[in-house]
Amino acid sequence: MEGAVEVERVRGERATPTRELLRAVWGTYALDGEPRLGDASGTSGIRDLGGSSSLNLLARRAGRPVVVRVYLPWVDSTRLSDLQRIRGLLRDAGVPTPRVVPTADGRQMMPYDGRLVELEEYVEHDAEMDTWARLNAGMPTLGRVHSVLDGVDAADVTRYPGFANAVEAADARAVTSRGVTRIRSWGDNSADWARMCDEAEEIAEIVATAETASPPTRRQLVHGDFWDNNVLFCAGQVAAVIDLDFLGHRPRVDDLALTLFFADQTLLPALDERIPLLRRLVDWYDSGLDQPLAPEERAAIPAALARQQLWGFGHVVWLDEKPARNLVDVMVGEVRRTVAIARDLPAWRAAFAEVGA
Structure with missing residues (x-):
C-alpha cells in the first residue's frame, strides 16, 4: 500500500515581518507606499492577515490589494511551483482561486533568507x-x-x-x-x-x-x-x-x-x-x-x-x-x-x- 515518504525537514517558525524583509519584498514586487506594518485595526500601513504557517500580509500594488505570502523554510521551489500550477488548474476548471502576481521582472516567486515569497491577488469577501x-x-x-x-x-x-x-x-x-x-x-x-x-x-x-x-x-x-x-x-x-x-x-x-x-x-x-x-x-x-x-x-x-x-x-x-x-x-x-x-x-x-x- 502506498504510504508517506520518509522525510527529514525542519519546519521552522512563521516568518517575522522584519524591516529588511519588507524592504526586499517591496523592491522586488514594486509595491505601493512605504513598507511598514499598520496598527491592529489595519487602518494604516500593511496588515498581517494571520495564518499558522505562512506569513500573509495585505498590501497594495498599483492601487489594488494584494497578499504577500512568505512560506516556511521547508517549502522549496519545486513544491511552490507545483502549488502555483495546481491553483491554475483549479481556476481554469471554475474553482475560484487567486492569481499569482509576478515580481517586477516577471518571476513567479522570490527567495529571501532561506524562504520563498509569492504575491497573489486579494479576494474581497464578507464571510x-x-x-x-x-x-x-x-x-x-x-x-x-x-x-x-x-x-x-x-x-x-x-x-x-x-x-x-x-x-x-x-x-x-x-x-x-x-x-x-x-x-x-x-x-x-x-x-x-x-x-x-x-x-x-x-x-x-x-x-x-x-x-x-x-x-x-x-x-x-x-x-x-x-x-x-x-x-x-x-x-x-x-x-x-x-x-x-x-x-x-x-x-x-x-x-x-x-x-x-x-x-x-x-x-x-x-x-x-x-x-x-x-x-x-x-x-x-x-x-x-x-x-x-x-x-x-x-x-x-x-x-x-x-x-x-x-x-x-x-x-x-x-x-x-x-x-x-x-x-x-x-x-x-x-x-x-x-x-x-x-x-x-x-x-x-x-x-x-x-x-x-
Whole structure:
C-alpha cells in the first residue's frame, strides 16, 4: 500500500515581518507606499492577515490589494511551483482561486533568507466557511476540487508534505504512540491528560483494525485544509479557495473527514444531531464530484473522522515543550468527542454508507 515518504525537514517558525524583509519584498514586487506594518485595526500601513504557517500580509500594488505570502523554510521551489500550477488548474476548471502576481521582472516567486515569497491577488469577501449554511454551500466546491485534482501528478515534496494536519491510516498507531510517550514523560499529567492518552490509544487501535480490513481508496492530491478562513464567501457564494499549504496525496475521504471533524468540533449543538448533520455535508460534497463516492468510501468516512485528530500527537513530538503542552490542552476535548465515534464505529459506518439517508 502506498504510504508517506520518509522525510527529514525542519519546519521552522512563521516568518517575522522584519524591516529588511519588507524592504526586499517591496523592491522586488514594486509595491505601493512605504513598507511598514499598520496598527491592529489595519487602518494604516500593511496588515498581517494571520495564518499558522505562512506569513500573509495585505498590501497594495498599483492601487489594488494584494497578499504577500512568505512560506516556511521547508517549502522549496519545486513544491511552490507545483502549488502555483495546481491553483491554475483549479481556476481554469471554475474553482475560484487567486492569481499569482509576478515580481517586477516577471518571476513567479522570490527567495529571501532561506524562504520563498509569492504575491497573489486579494479576494474581497464578507464571510468565511464557519457556519452550517456556508458549509452546505461550500461542500460541493470541495467535491469539485477533488474532481479537478484526480489524476494530477506532482513531485514527492508536493505529494508528501513534511508537515500537515493529517496522518496516514497506516501510521496512526505509531504516531499516536510516540506522542503519548512524550506526554507521559513529562510526569505531571492531569487526570484529563492521562484519560486523553488512554482514549487516543484506544482510537488508534480501533481505527487501525478497521482500516486494515477495509483500507481507504482513491488516493489523489487533495486540498489539505478545506475549512474556515481557507474558503472565502461573498454574498453567500464561494468567492475563493485559498491556502494549499497542507496539500498532499491522500485518500479523498481523509480530506473530507478533516472538514467534518472541524464542523463536529465547533458547530454541532448536540451529540444526537451528529450523524444526520455530518452525513448531509457528505451528500453536499458528493454532489460536486464527477465520480461519486463509492459505498466503501462512504463506509470509510467514520474511521477517517475518528482518526483525524491523531495527527496532533505527531506534532506533540516535534514541538517545543510549551507549545506542545498548549496543543495537548486543546486535544483533550477533541479526543473526547472522537473516541465516541470509534467506540460506535459499526453504527457510524452503517449510517454513512446510506446514500441520501
